[in-house]
Amino acid sequence: MLPISTLLGVLGLVATGISAPSSLVSRAQTVYLAGDSTMAKATSNIQGWGVYLPYSLSLPVVNKAIGGRSARSFTVEGRFDEIVKLVQPNDIVVIEFGHNDGGSLSTDNGRTDCPGAGNETCTSNYNGQTVTVLTYPAYLVNAGRAMVAKGAKVIISSPTPNNPWEGGTFTYSPSRFTTYSKDAATKIGPSAMFVDHGTYTANIFKSLGKAKVDVMYPNDHTHTSPAGADVVAGAFVKAVLCAGGGFLNGFMKNSTASVAGACV
Template sequence: MLSMMYLLSILGLASVAVSAPNAVKRAQTVYLAGDSTMAKASGATQGWGEYLKYSLSLSVSNKAIGGRSSRSYTVEGRFQAIVDIVQPNDIVVIEFGHNDGGGLSTDNGRSVCPGAGSETCTSTYNGQTVTVLTYPAYLINAGKALVAKGAKVIISSPTPNNPWESGTFSYTPSRFTTYSKSAAGQIGSNAMFIDHGQYTANIFQTLGKTKVDSFFPNDHTHMSPAGADTVNRAFVKAVLCAGGGFLNGFIKNSTNSVEGTCI
């Protein structure tokens, strides 16, 4: 009887082994959602997202698109496209703000409804009546959909325009920084806020006017490759100073190896 039970046990294990799918350990992917300051570019300018792969041991997929806002990125289905492919423990960095301002009197398809919460606006875009949400609402909706798929979300404040363009250094965080922090908090424990704008501004202040002016070859928003690389390092510094967050253990740099100070 004992030998028969042993045989049945062995056969049962063999059956499980044959029927079980091959277990493949999968590395996490970092997805980037943002505008031209993050997106891949060419020529005299580049987005900072193109340099993040050199600072991480994880694969980075840059889904940022120039000219987009939190609203247009949503309406075009770009957030949904990331939701559709994201897998548990993937990390999504979201950074908008440069194209979200302006008014809705002449709707460009990018401006968001003013407000810090669930306010809505009715607008006319391309001859159609549309409902426009606030900046935090677009981020919260996207963040919660990503988290529902098991992803982790990093909401990042927008990078600054050239803070030296007036001749002296001047940086004041926009309302989108406050909104970004609020959105991360409302998404929950699987989201974190990184003040990328302030860390970038601090490094720009230390570098001085001549150096920073060279980072903006065409206008006060879009950066040269060297500038974009510096802005990437500011992001990495901010994450390191936050203890690494969801990227803890995957950042190649040490805190002290990246310029700037923790705030």
């Protein structure tokens, strides 16, 4: 049986129509992930790194990444808009593309972006229709600014590398999409930050050596095994920790020293 004082308090709330304190229904900050198959949940013998990120965060993570998408197709399909509708103040959105954004518009596959580092536009024919195509950074900036307008914070992450040991010796050079990603974060403003996920991943893969890394790419040079995805997730965490935590400061379960790799 409830104590008399507690019972009277409950009856008083009912009688006067006073609602319960808002803190009882407060909502935790949420981390949203926007990306391609290297981030998305997969099946069989491959996996995206976004599946393992929740183990390092004390915040809920919603993985909206989907295979085969580029910054352009993620935009055109309304997937960025979906996240914009969901985000609330102080939510955090991690955006990482690049693997499907290259190619030529002469045979438009619906994913290739217009070449350029700014607001250039291209006219293309896709599925029998004339379409205007933006640059990679323009798609990221537009999406990031829309999320920031809702009060969210944005982390623009450089794309992860293909197997850097594929040629027999270690080789890694950041692609133009790394530069574009960094510039996009700057253009979005102080509510955005850049994380060089690609370089941190490559550095860890270099230290692991060819034999161990080759096993982490069971099907091709792009998609990692579950064990590889776990390493790639750790590389993202390391990059964020080395940057002081950024928008995830206070929500990381790991210490900088506890995660593989070195700060760069």
